[in-house]
Amino acid sequence: MTYRITLLLIFSFFCHSGYSQDKYPFTTFPDDPINLKQAVLANGFTVYLCEDHTQPKVFGAVVVKAGGKYDPKDATGMGHYLEHMLFKGTQQMGTTDFEKESEYLEKVYGLYDELGKTTDENERKDIQKKINEVSLKAAEYAIPNEMDRLLSGIGSTGVNAFTTEEMIAYHNTFPPNQMEKWLEMYSHRFTTPVFRLFQPELEIVYEEKNRSMDSFFFALYELYIKQFFKNHPYGQQTIIGETQHLKNPSLTKMYEYYDTYYVANNMALVLCGDFDSESIMPMIEKKFSTLRKGVVPDYPEYPEQEFKGREYIKKRLSPIKIGLVGYRTVPNGHKDRAALQVCNYILTNTGQTGLWDQLILDNEIMYATNIDLTYNDHGANLLIFIPKIIGQPLKKAEKLVLDEVGKLRNGDFDDWLLESAKRSLLKAYEMDFEGLYGKSQYIGQVFVQGSQWSDFTEYLKKLKAVSKMDVLEVANKYYGNNYLVLHSKMGFPKKEKLEKPGFEPAIPQKDAVSEFAKKFEKIPSQKPRANFVDFNKGVQELDINELTHLYITPNPKNDIFTLSLEFGIGNYHLPLLTYASQYLNVLGTQEYDVRQFKLEFDKIGCTYIIESDDDKLSIQLEGYENQLNRALELINDLINNAKPDPEKVKNIVQVELQSRKLEKEPEPVGQALKEYVIYQGNSSFLRRRSRKAVSKLNADSMVDVFKDALTYEVTMHYVGKKKLETVKNVITKSLHINSKNASKSPLIIKKSQYNNSKIYFIENKGALQSQISIYIPGKNYSIDDQPNIDAFNEYFGGGMSSLVFQEIREYRSLAYSAWGWYSVPKIQDNNGHFSGFIGCQADKTLEAIQVMNNLLTKMPSKLERLNTIKNSLIQSAYTNRPHYRNLSSKIDTWKTKGYTDDPSKVKLISYEALTFENIENFYHSNIKGLPIVIGIVGDKSRIDLEKLAKYGEIIYLKDSDVFNN
Numbered sequence: 001m002t003y004r005i006t007l008l009l010i011f012s013f014f015c016h017s018g019y020s021q022d023k024y025p026f027t028t029f030p031d032d033p034i035n036l037k038q039a040v041l042a043n044g045f046t047v048y049l050c051e052d053h054t055q056p057k058v059f060g061a062v063v064v065k066a067g068g069k070y071d072p073k074d075a076t077g078m079g080h081y082l083e084h085m086l087f088k089g090t091q092q093m094g095t096t097d098f099e100k101e102s103e104y105l106e107k108v109y110g111l112y113d114e115l116g117k118t119t120d121e122n123e124r125k126d127i128q129k130k131i132n133e134v135s136l137k138a139a140e141y142a143i144p145n146e147m148d149r150l151l152s153g154i155g156s157t158g159v160n161a162f163t164t165e166e167m168i169a170y171h172n173t174f175p176p177n178q179m180e181k182w183l184e185m186y187s188h189r190f191t192t193p194v195f196r197l198f199q200p201e202l203e204i205v206y207e208e209k210n211r212s213m214d215s216f217f218f219a220l221y222e223l224y225i226k227q228f229f230k231n232h233p234y235g236q237q238t239i240i241g242e243t244q245h246l247k248n249p250s251l252t253k254m255y256e257y258y259d260t261y262y263v264a265n266n267m268a269l270v271l272c273g274d275f276d277s278e279s280i281m282p283m284i285e286k287k288f289s290t291l292r293k294g295v296v297p298d299y300p301e302y303p304e305q306e307f308k309g310r311e312y313i314k315k316r317l318s319p320i321k322i323g324l325v326g327y328r329t330v331p332n333g334h335k336d337r338a339a340l341q342v343c344n345y346i347l348t349n350t351g352q353t354g355l356w357d358q359l360i361l362d363n364e365i366m367y368a369t370n371i372d373l374t375y376n377d378h379g380a381n382l383l384i385f386i387p388k389i390i391g392q393p394l395k396k397a398e399k400l401v402l403d404e405v406g407k408l409r410n411g412d413f414d415d416w417l418l419e420s421a422k423r424s425l426l427k428a429y430e431m432d433f434e435g436l437y438g439k440s441q442y443i444g445q446v447f448v449q450g451s452q453w454s455d456f457t458e459y460l461k462k463l464k465a466v467s468k469m470d471v472l473e474v475a476n477k478y479y480g481n482n483y484l485v486l487h488s489k490m491g492f493p494k495k496e497k498l499e500k501p502g503f504e505p506a507i508p509q510k511d512a513v514s515e516f517a518k519k520f521e522k523i524p525s526q527k528p529r530a531n532f533v534d535f536n537k538g539v540q541e542l543d544i545n546e547l548t549h550l551y552i553t554p555n556p557k558n559d560i561f562t563l564s565l566e567f568g569i570g571n572y573h574l575p576l577l578t579y580a581s582q583y584l585n586v587l588g589t590q591e592y593d594v595r596q597f598k599l600e601f602d603k604i605g606c607t608y609i610i611e612s613d614d615d616k617l618s619i620q621l622e623g624y625e626n627q628l629n630r631a632l633e634l635i636n637d638l639i640n641n642a643k644p645d646p647e648k649v650k651n652i653v654q655v656e657l658q659s660r661k662l663e664k665e666p667e668p669v670g671q672a673l674k675e676y677v678i679y680q681g682n683s684s685f686l687r688r689r690s691r692k693a694v695s696k697l698n699a700d701s702m703v704d705v706f707k708d709a710l711t712y713e714v715t716m717h718y719v720g721k722k723k724l725e726t727v728k729n730v731i732t733k734s735l736h737i738n739s740k741n742a743s744k745s746p747l748i749i750k751k752s753q754y755n756n757s758k759i760y761f762i763e764n765k766g767a768l769q770s771q772i773s774i775y776i777p778g779k780n781y782s783i784d785d786q787p788n789i790d791a792f793n794e795y796f797g798g799g800m801s802s803l804v805f806q807e808i809r810e811y812r813s814l815a816y817s818a819w820g821w822y823s824v825p826k827i828q829d830n831n832g833h834f835s836g837f838i839g840c841q842a843d844k845t846l847e848a849i850q851v852m853n854n855l856l857t858k859m860p861s862k863l864e865r866l867n868t869i870k871n872s873l874i875q876s877a878y879t880n881r882p883h884y885r886n887l888s889s890k891i892d893t894w895k896t897k898g899y900t901d902d903p904s905k906v907k908l909i910s911y912e913a914l915t916f917e918n919i920e921n922f923y924h925s926n927i928k929g930l931p932i933v934i935g936i937v938g939d940k941s942r943i944d945l946e947k948l949a950k951y952g953e954i955i956y957l958k959d960s961d962v963f964n965n
Contacts, residue, residue, distance in 0.1 A: 044265025077241015155875020316491025568743020
C-alpha cells in the first residue's frame, strides 16, 4: 500500500473523528529528517513542500526531468540553451504586442531552419544578416528582462537556473509574503513561452563556452569522459553543446524539445522555507494545474561495456602532470550505492584519514581525490591524482594510488574507519539539511531519479547499516582490474576561436510594461513579518578576559556544534603565517603523529581546519556536541604541542609550487592584475614569497610564527545546544590560549589613487576570453551612505535587471559575465571603491569597454525603475536575517563596522524614502568624473589598440609584474 493511500485512510478517519476537513491530503514519509510533504496534482505535476522557519525566506524551484542527455544528437546543447530562453517571457510577458511580434518571430524561426541546412559560408552570412534584420523588427515589441525586474521587485535574490545531464532547474530565494506573486510568475513562465531575442542569447551561450574552454581541465575532462562513456550521451554529448551545433540552432527543434519535456507530469515544484503548507497549497493547485500534461517518451538504453583491463590514454593537455583513473560503478538507486559511498570515504575524506590521504600526508604523492558521478543510467568513480614535482612519473603515482585501492579490496584498513565513515557521511547530510538550498537539491534529485523521498530516507538507513563485508564486496565488484587511465603531461589543448558576429544589437528605447506585468503588480502581497536581529537576544556574548571574546548561538536543528576561533592577526602582518597555517594541518603532536592525530579526531566524528588570510588566523571545529570536550583537548594539544616535521614542509612546498604552475591560465592572471591595479605593490600576489624562498621554508620557523599568532586577541563563535557557562567552562578548562596582543583585525590595506585613467594590459595569446577588471578609487565611507550605495548597486550592476547586465549582456551579447558595483571597507572612515568585471570574447573587448565606460561616465537615468529598486530593497530587508550558523560572526562584523542594531532595520527607513535623486547624487559624488583604471588580460592581436588608447594610457605588463615568483 502506498504512503498516499495510507495517508488518505488516516485522513478519512480523522475527518469522521471530529478533526478539520480542510487539511490537504499530503503524502508524508516515516523517519523523515526534514518532514517533507508531497502532493501530485491532477495533471501529474509534483509538489514538494518543506517548512523551515529558521529564516524569514523561501527557496523555490521548478525542476524538469530534462538536460544534456536528452538533447538530440544533431542539436547538442539544446536543453541548456532552452534554459536561457525561458527567461525571455511568454505571449503575455516580455512583449508589448505579441500578435505583431509573432509575425517577425515566425520569419526568424524559418530563417534559422534555413541556416541549418546551408553550408556555403557566404550564403550563411547573408541568412544571418536577414535574421538580424528581422530580429530587430521583432525586438521593437520585446521587453528584455521583464521577468527579472518583476522578480526583483518582490525581493527575489539569486534568480538563476542550471542544466545538468538529467535536470534543468529554475530557482531563486524570495520573501514569504510574496508567495502568491512568486507562484504566479513560476507557473506562468512555463505556459506559453516565447523564444524572443534568440540571436543575441546565442552569443551569450558562445561566451559561456569560451569561458569553459579557457580552463585546461574542461578540455581534459571532456576528452576523458568521451572515452569513458563510449555510447551514452553522458560522454558523447556535452551539456553546453558542440560548436557546430551552436552555430546552427533550430528554434523548431527547441520548441519540440520544450513540448516534449516541459509537461506537468515531468515537472516538480520544490519550496523550502518559512511558510505554512496548508495555507499555500490551494494557491499552488490553482496556478500549476493549468500546465498541460503530456506523454514523455521512454529514454533509450545505452549499454556500456566493461573496460578490458587497463585501457590507457596519453595526452599533453595540462600545465602540470595529472592523471585520471575511472571505474564503472552503479547508477542512482542501486542497492550498492551506500556501500560505495563508504568505500570512497575510506579512500579519501575531509578529515584526511583515508588511504589516499595518508599518501599525501607521507609526501608519497602530491594530491589524490575522487569524483563520484552518480547518474540515473550509469555510475562512475573518477580518481584524480597529481604526482610529485620532481622524480615521480605518472605511472609510479598511479601505482601508489591503485595499491591503496587494493588495500580497500582486501579489507586492509582499521575497523573504526568504517564506523567513522558512516558517522561522518550521515553528519554531512544533517549539515546539508540545515540550509534551504541543500534540502532542495536532494529533493530535486529524488524527483529526476523517478524515486520517492522514502527511498532517500531508506538510503540513510542503509548507509548506517553498511558492514565491512558490504564494503569488501562492492570494492571487489567495482574497483577491480578493469578501468580507464588518462595521463596528461605538460601541453595546451587547441582552442577554437569564434569571430564576433556583425549583427546590430536590439536596444529598446525605454522600459515598457506588458499586460502580464500590469496584472502581476495588482496581485496582493501579505504584510512582511519583521524578524530583525536583536543584538541583545538570540546570541549571547561574554568576555572571558579582555582579549578573549565568546559568542554563543543556539542550534535549533540538531546536535552538531561548530566552533570558530578567530585570532586578530593575519598574513599581512605575519607573511609566514600563510604557510604556517597550512603546515599545522599536516602536523602531529608530541603524543600523536599526524596520522594518529587525525584518526583521533575522526573517531569522535569531528573535523578541524586551520587557515589564514590577510586579516586573521582561523581554527574551525565541527562535530557532535557530546564530543566537544575531547575535540578541544585534541586541538589544544596540536596548537600548543605541534611537533615540527621537516618532511612535512615538503608537502607545503610541493603544493605551493605546483599551484603556481596553474597561474598561466587567464582567470588567475586576471585576478592578480585586478589586485595590482587596486593595491599595486601591496597586492597579495606580490607580497607572497618567491619560489626560491618557498623552497627554503623552515619547520621550526613556521611553528614559531603560528604560536606567535595565537597570542593575539581572539573571538570565538560557538553554535550548539550547550549553555553559555557550560561552553565557557569547557573552553577555559580544555583550551590554553595566552592572548596578550590586541587585535590588528580588521585589516585595511591602502588602495591606489590615480590622477588619470589608465589601462594595464597583460598579453595572453591563448586566451579565448579577455579578463577585464574596472577600478575607480572611492571616497571616505560612512554607514550612513549604505542605503544609497545599496540602491546604486541594485540599479547599476548588481543583478539581471541592472544597467551593466542589460547593456553589456542582454542587449549586445558582449559577455557572459558582467557586473559592477561599489564596494565598501570593513570599517568606517576608510575609502570605498567601484569594482567591475567583464569576461568576453577577445574581439569584443573594445566594444565591451566602450559600453562600460559610457555607463560610468554618462549613467542613464531610468526613473521608471525606481519602484522596482525600492521594492527589492525593502523586501530584502525583511529576509536578510543570517543563518544561525553565521549569526554571531555577522553581528560581530556589523558592530565593527559601526552598527548598534540590525543594518536591515536601520536601512529600511531610508529604503522607504528613497528617490531616484539619491541614486544620482551618489553617482555624481562617487563615480562620475573620477579616473577609470582598467586591467585587461587577453590576446591583443584581436583588439584595436589605437582605439583602446582613447580610454587611458596603455601600460603593458608581464606576468612577472603581478606575480612574485
